[in-house]
Amino acid sequence: MNEAFLRTGAIHFLTVSGFHVGVLGATVWMLLRFALRRGPRSAAICTAGVLVVYATIAEPNAPVFRATIMALLFCAARVTGRDFATHNWLPAAAIVLLLFDPQQLFRAGFQLSFLQVAVLVAFFPKLANWRPWRDAVEDPRARDVDTYAALAVKIVERWLWGLLLVSVLAWAGSWPLVVYHFERFAPWAPLQALLISPMVIATILLGFATVLLGPLPAAGELVGKALHATTDGLLWLVHVLGQLPGALLEAPAPPAAVVFLTYGLALTALYAASEARRARAGGGAKGRRAGWLLAATGATFAIPAAWFGAGAIREGAPADAMRLCVLDVGNGSATLIITEDQTMLVDAGTLGNFDAGETVRRALNALRAPDATRCVISHANFDHFSGVPTLVSAAGVRQVAVNPYFRDDDRTSPAAKLLDELRSHDAAIQTLKRGDRFAAGASTIDVLWPPATGAERLRANDSSLVLKISHPSGRVLLPGDLEREGIGLLLDACDANPDALRADVLIAPHHGDIEGDATADLLAAVDPTAIIVSTARDRSAFAELARDTLGKRVRVYSTRRCGAVVVEFTADRSMRISSPFARDDDGSVAADEANSRSPVNKTRSLRVP
Structure with missing residues (x-):
């Protein structure tokens, strides 16, 4: 099972991670706000309490603590009426963790967790309302719908687009570091994550529901059967996706200098593209976004891809040796x-x-x-x-x-x-x-x-x-x-x-x-x-x-x-x-x-x- 999840780039779903904290926090928040009709302050206080309890009993690792600290800061902003500042929450979480354990800085879990979230914080807001198949001058937030069917299509489209963005951004931003630490690369990971994530979310929620409703015989049995069916479906899907051609590639880890150079070039490309966009008059939002995104992607992939391609070439011993x-x-x-x-x-x-x-x-x-x-x-x-x-x-x-x-x-x-x-x-x-x-x-x-x-x-x-x-x-x-x-x-x-x-x-x-x-x-x-x-x-x-x-x-x-x-x-x-x-x-x-x-x-x- 571990190998199957590894081949789909979804191995992090098998451990308690920031993803689980996010699913739990978002579920509690939405239940309080929309189902129980509680105000933002009381909902934030209750959500913070649930997350503190969960983080206390969960596996102590950097992704869990990072997600919990950021979620608590979100709740604090709701309670105090302050603006959201995710670009400040992330370094604050890093500082807190490093104060307690400075060696976290050199561990793969810490590096990947903060790098992926940093990429999402930097790029997701800029791309969330952009659709490559629409006119660049059209603002998706301003679109009205006339029917419930159109509303449902709009919600599903927004949800799928957001999930795809998260998958692609997290994968594209972290893959050089993944190869450095694990000597493996899952090229199909964004597509696989898009298909697997809904099943994982359902499994997590049903797992929490089973724990809560377990003492109630009828409800506990029903939820348990649903959890069993969802888990079987998830394992089947992971097994099928893991059989895709080239699902997992292997190569020697690149030197640390190659990884630093990769991210340095990516940041340089982003800065140069941003300055060029500001200096350039006219042009649609679609063209501008596509330009700097393409520049950053090219810089992120060029050097490690060349290293990975060279390392993936396997050679036996010389002739007669x-x-x-x-x-x-x-x-x-x-x-x-x-x-x-x-x-x-x-x-x-x-x-x-x-x-x-x-x-x-x-x-x-x-x-x-x-x-x-x-x-x-x-x-x-x-x-x-x-x-x-x-x-x-x-x-x-x-x-x-x-x-x-x-x-x-x-x-x-x-x-x-x-x-x-x-x-x-x-x-x-x-x-x-x-x-x-x-x-x-x-x-x-x-x-x-x-x-x-x-x-x-x-x-x-x-x-x-x-x-x-x-x-x-x-x-x-x-x-x-x-x-x-x-x-x-x-x-x-x-x-x-x-x-x-x-x-x-x-x-x-x-x-x-x-x-x-x-x-x-x-x-x-x-x-x-x-x-x-x-x-x-x-x-x-x-x-x-x-x-x-x-x-x-x-x-x-x-x-x-x-x-x-x-x-x-x-x-x-x-x-x-x-x-x-x-x-x-x-x-x-x-x-x-x-x-x-x-x-x-x-x-x-x-x-x-």
């Missing part, structure tokens, strides 16, 4: 294999309280890599597949490979639920076993473990898929979460071919746990020059064991210290291992990191001929 990226997902595992023509994923899970699938998606954006269409899950542990549903439903994964013992015998297990999720999205499920081989660009991937049969009694960790990636420039071994018994069986199975386990890079088994002598035996059999540990824990004991077994030549990279670790296999038969925040495992900062002031340049690399 390969990149392997071990992502930092805390206590879990997620490894990207990027070749010239495809991206494959080995595991995507974590025990942390976040979505590993979202981490993979953002990594693909940052690397400008093609979407992963294939995922290999090493074994049936949640910390290796928790993010797969997100990737299947929203990121293009269409084929999932598992080991022969990844079963759904226990229908309540996470593995069974995952298989059900895969089937519901028509994802192809493939079984890999020892002896299988498949290609990935210039590389071949061999499955070394487990066998097709005979491992039923093993624990899930010990039946992990063990993959060996062989590229002309180097080899990588991914042993999953093998523990003592699984390591022993793997060594026995490869005993006849000593080179079967040899690799230049080893992804540490079971996140760097030491399984007695078995771990040292595996290290000696693989004999790597570099080891990557995917973990959120301190694995200094594993690093010591690796040095004791293999000597000081081995380098151990931990995602806990380094973040994501990237292994690049080039066409000139060299291998490069890098990470933006690498530290030596004894805790000392690497020399090139100590000499760098820019986090982007903090890199440790290793070249292996």
Whole structure:
């Protein structure tokens, strides 16, 4: 459901936001003024009381407090008989929030909430009574109607035009900032918001009515059924609109300088257009408004659109090259294999309280890599597949490979639920076993473990898929979460071919746990020059064991210290291992990191001929 609302640019409707405060305040105000025939002062006092209670019990966030403060100022103006000054209310709300929490200034919710309202305050009054399909000299406010039908048409037209303006202005004014914070852009958002907003308003109002009328059996049941029907209709509409072509585009976040330059140019264009309009004699209101609106829109879209277009172009690795990226997902595992023509994923899970699938998606954006269409899950542990549903439903994964013992015998297990999720999205499920081989660009991937049969009694960790990636420039071994018994069986199975386990890079088994002598035996059999540990824990004991077994030549990279670790296999038969925040495992900062002031340049690399 979250992904569906995200694809329609309506994710803010799922959280308590300023929109909910506005709907509640407007409803209470209209009920008091038009249904109960109360005066503006008493209606304002009652509305203010309701909003204060709601803001007290609602989720504490910047949009809620911003909308509540502005609504209270509206009520105060009504009570005192003062003129409205929305251009003053907005900065007043910002000052109050920043006095209590200055760090709000750097949060996406604060920035987007105030930016969107600022755009509406600046432009909506100028455009609310303008219609592009009418004569510019005609004042819509002065139009009289002769029939109730014409009055109804006029009201509906004004309401729809206002809703469309709000949707377009909020979207156009905030989309560069949205891309900066979330690396996503919904081009159909204004149209989708126009269709979704009435359903959302009805759902919110019915929700409030259900709370109020719940103690009354007949009324509560009736309103509850209406709320259920409206909610189902809203979810159906969101799902349909989310399937529009290009509903959600992704690209790397632009630098902050690009965002500042975008808004600076937009403001400059607006000022220049305003001055030109004042200096120009004659011309209709329609032409003047269209001119400065077009200038501002062009300035707002030009630079970020160029950046977004360039970032949306995905590139694989260079010809005959390969990149392997071990992502930092805390206590879990997620490894990207990027070749010239495809991206494959080995595991995507974590025990942390976040979505590993979202981490993979953002990594693909940052690397400008093609979407992963294939995922290999090493074994049936949640910390290796928790993010797969997100990737299947929203990121293009269409084929999932598992080991022969990844079963759904226990229908309540996470593995069974995952298989059900895969089937519901028509994802192809493939079984890999020892002896299988498949290609990935210039590389071949061999499955070394487990066998097709005979491992039923093993624990899930010990039946992990063990993959060996062989590229002309180097080899990588991914042993999953093998523990003592699984390591022993793997060594026995490869005993006849000593080179079967040899690799230049080893992804540490079971996140760097030491399984007695078995771990040292595996290290000696693989004999790597570099080891990557995917973990959120301190694995200094594993690093010591690796040095004791293999000597000081081995380098151990931990995602806990380094973040994501990237292994690049080039066409000139060299291998490069890098990470933006690498530290030596004894805790000392690497020399090139100590000499760098820019986090982007903090890199440790290793070249292996």
